[in-house]
Amino acid sequence: MQNQKLNTLKTLIKIAEKPIGPKPGFEITDVIKLFFVLGEGAPRGRKSLSKELQLGEGSVRTLLSRLQEFALVKMERGGCRLTESGVSIYRELAKMITQPKPVDAGPLSQGAWNYVILIRESAAKIRSGLEQRDAAVRAGASGATTVIYAAGRFSLPGVDVDVEKTYPSSFWRALRDLLNPKDGDTIIIVGASSAKAAERGALTAALQTLLADIQLSQKT
Known part of the structure; x- marks a missing residue:
């Protein structure tokens, strides 16, 4: 596989x-x-x-x-x-990934348009989420927030922070309904001034994570 x-x-x-x-x-x-x-x-x-x-x-x-x-x-x-x-x-x-979808990002909104993408079984590859944010910004986005799903809750990578409690919002329930995340999945919310930039930023951020597998395979 x-x-x-x-x-x-x-x-x-x-x-x-x-x-x-x-x-x-x-x-x-x-x-x-x-x-x-x-x-x-x-x-x-x-x-x-x-x-x-x-x-x-x-x-x-x-x-x-x-x-x-x-x-x-x-x-x-x-x-x-x-x-x-x-x-x-x-x-x-x-x-590997879901198709990027427009979303009302609520407290995590970083632009007029926000898109969300899920990367399956990838939480272990995420360090701080800065790599994904930087990739999205290089693609034209205004910013991006990476969260991981584990033990049935959303949290920030690298720190044990329950973002649902830190940023209470109906957004999290909507995110569950939209993506149906499983433990070990990564979700990236990308904001931009246009729909195309937000969507492209989401895909680019996901690729930043996926391409790590190719880089790893080339070293082994």
């Missing part, structure tokens, strides 16, 4: 890598979002994907061509959909 996870991450990185020629107009976060969109099953056209991803049609065309090179998407009359290999990538991705 660990090898499948690493292979999935490496494939996503390769798709987003700069090929020979001009720099592509998309990033790895756009690749991940595309898998979540196409993972819903229905074929999607370029115009629909352009609107969903907030990318130009030319960038979407290039992105789809890259996925075709890896035999991960196929073109049909109604649009494009994931191949069997593409579905496998999507399923592995969904085992």
Whole structure:
């Protein structure tokens, strides 16, 4: 299972890598979002994907061509959909993280738009949460808060602080209903001035955690 996870991450990185020629107009976060969109099953056209991803049609065309090179998407009359290999990538991705979702972050709001993402079985990898915050900010977010879920409660990484008691709010119940977290999961709440920046910040912060597995595998 660990090898499948690493292979999935490496494939996503390769798709987003700069090929020979001009720099592509998309990033790895756009690749991940595309898998979540196409993972819903229905074929999607370029115009629909352009609107969903907030990318130009030319960038979407290039992105789809890259996925075709890896035999991960196929073109049909109604649009494009994931191949069997593409579905496998999507399923592995969904085992690692949830699709970022907009949320009313209440006391943890750090911008006009806030998105939340869950990283499964990752709490042991989180040090202070500063790495995830910095990654989100580099991606254009205003800030990010990382909490871990253990023993049925939300707490700050590195310190035994029950954030539900420190920051009492209906937000925590809403978060449970939205994400259904399990012990050992990590949740990152990212705020930004735009929805795209908050969503991209959430995905980038999650990748900061996931890519640690690749770095570790390269050392062993």
